Each structure stands twice: as C-alpha cells, then as structure tokens.
Amino acid sequence: MKRMNKALSLLSAAVLGCSMLLPVSAQAAGILGDVDGNSIINAEDATEILKEAARRGAGTVNKDAAFEAAADVNKDGKITADDALEILKYASKVGTGKMMASLEDYLNYQKAGYTPSYKTRKVYGMDMTQQKDDNFNGEFLTLTFMVKDAAIASRFPVRIVKTDVASWEKVVTLHPEIIQGEVGIGVTPNTQPTMLSKDFCMKVNSTVAQKGGVVNVTVNVSGNPGFCGYILDVAYDQNAMELASVATGKDYHGIAELN
Ligand SMILES: [Ca+2]
Numbered sequence: 001m002k003r004m005n006k007a008l009s010l011l012s013a014a015v016l017g018c019s020m021l022l023p024v025s026a027q028a029a030g031i032l033g034d035v036d037g038n039s040i041i042n043a044e045d046a047t048e049i050l051k052e053a054a055r056r057g058a059g060t061v062n063k064d065a066a067f068e069a070a071a072d073v074n075k076d077g078k079i080t081a082d083d084a085l086e087i088l089k090y091a092s093k094v095g096t097g098k099m100m101a102s103l104e105d106y107l108n109y110q111k112a113g114y115t116p117s118y119k120t121r122k123v124y125g126m127d128m129t130q131q132k133d134d135n136f137n138g139e140f141l142t143l144t145f146m147v148k149d150a151a152i153a154s155r156f157p158v159r160i161v162k163t164d165v166a167s168w169e170k171v172v173t174l175h176p177e178i179i180q181g182e183v184g185i186g187v188t189p190n191t192q193p194t195m196l197s198k199d200f201c202m203k204v205n206s207t208v209a210q211k212g213g214v215v216n217v218t219v220n221v222s223g224n225p226g227f228c229g230y231i232l233d234v235a236y237d238q239n240a241m242e243l244a245s246v247a248t249g250k251d252y253h254g255i256a257e258l259n
C-alpha cells in the first residue's frame with residue numbers, strides 16, 4: 001500500500017505536465033507501457049495499471065492479453081504499482097527531453113547503468129542552381145555517424161526535432177510530418193511506420209551498427225510539395241555516437257551542410 005501511495009502522489013505530479021508523444025520508434029502495436037494503445041505513454045497508462053492492481057487486490061483480473069503484455073513493465077509476471085512507477089519515471093524524463101528512447105530501451109539503459117546525453121546539430125541547405133522549388137522524392141540526406149567504442153548494445157534514437165522548410169514558389173514555411181529513426185548497436189531497430197506518398201513526410205531510416213564502427217543514416221522524403229531550402233535540427237545520443245558529416249542523398253541535388 002505504501003508503494004501504491006507513492007505511485008499515486010507521483011501520478012498527480014505527472015498528470016499536471018505530461019502528455020508527450022512517444023519516441024516514434026516505439027509507435028507500433030503492443031508497445032510496452034502503452035496500456036490504452038493510444039501511442040502515448042503517460043500518466044493515464046500508469047493510472048490504468050494502478051486500477052488493475054487494485055482490481056487484482058480485490059480478486060478480479062483483466063484478462064486482455066494486449067493489456068497484460070503492455071502493463072507488466074518490469075516483467076516480473078505481476079501487475080503492480082511498481083509498473084506504474086516505472087511509467088511515471090519514464091514519462092517524466094521524456095517530458096523534460098532527457099529520454100528519447102522507447103520505454104523498453106530506457107529499461108535496458110537502466111539495467112546497463114547507462115545515461116544518454118542528447119545533442120542537437122543543424123543540417124541545412126538550399127538548391128542554389130535553380131530559382132524554383134525542388135519537388136524530388138526519395139533519398140534526401142545521408143548522415144554519417146561514428147559509433148563509440150564503449151557504446152552498449154541497445155537502440156539509440158536519431159530524431160529530427162525541428163524543421164524549417166521553405167518554398168520558393170509558395171512563399172510559405174512547410175511542415176513535413178516526421179517519422180523518427182534509431183540506430184541499433186548490436187541489436188535490431190524497431191519496425192518503422194511506412195511513408196504514404198500523398199503526405200509530405202521525412203523519414204529517418206533506422207539501421208544497425210556495430211560499436212566502434214561507422215554508420216550511414218539516410219533521410220527520405222515523400223509527398224514533397226516542392227521546397228528550396230531547409231534547416232533540420234537533428235538530435236542523437238552523443239554518449240553512443242557522434243555525427244561526423246552529412247551529404248545529399250542520391251535523389252536530392254541541393255546542398256547539405258552541418259552546423
Ligand atoms: Ca497510452
């Protein structure tokens with residue numbers, strides 16, 4: 001009961017400020033911690049777990065398999081206030097920008113005694129040769145990372161956290177949808193959503209890497225309405241890897257610079 005009370009008081013703190021989108025790598029069916037299946041891990045999920053813990057205390061069990069799989073966060077075979085607490089701790093870190101990885105990877109990091117440190121670099125460019133928009137689709141950029149020798153085996157997010165994309169012809173700022181990616185160092189990345197050709201979307205393609213190695217992370221574009229210049233804020237975990245250089249992808253004929 002003491003744990004339950006602790007969970008409830010943390011919960012009320014978290015309810016005030018937390019409604020953050022999941023790191024996109026985690027947005028697939030049956031995600032650990034997302035017990036109500038709305039692609040967000042927040043205090044609401046913790047609340048549902050506490051309710052279920054209380055029901056179980058009273059002898060009733062929610063037998064829904066998806067709920068069961070998502071709710072046993074610490075994988076001890078029981079659904080208790082401890083699972084709710086893990087969600088609150090994770091959601092709080094996501095809310096303050098200290099955690100960009102999925103709940104599962106956050107737990108892996110904890111087990112390994114690992115703390116991520118996120119760094120943001122700006123990637124920018126323009127098509128200087130034509131005084132008009134470029135409406136290519138396909139491979140836009142290649143980001144080259146050096147993976148640290150001491151990197152642990154886990155998944156590390158590579159995210160476009162801000163965009164500034166300008167159109168020459170329409171004189172507007174465009175707002176592409178972003179599909180975030182990750183680098184799996186010695187492990188397989190999570191499955192990513194597919195880009196739909198009708199929507200203006202940028203996708204950071206997840207990939208695998210080895211510690212001490214070099215890895216190229218490509219960024220693709222779909223549904224491009226035409227743009228002439230861009231600035232992208234790219235965030236990654238500098239304790240695991242360092243962004244060494246950027247280059248244009250095979251389908252984009254502008255410029256790519258790193259700042
Ligand atoms: Ca949820």
Ligand SMILES: [Ca+2]
Nearest residue numbers: 072074076078
């Ligand atoms: Ca549990």
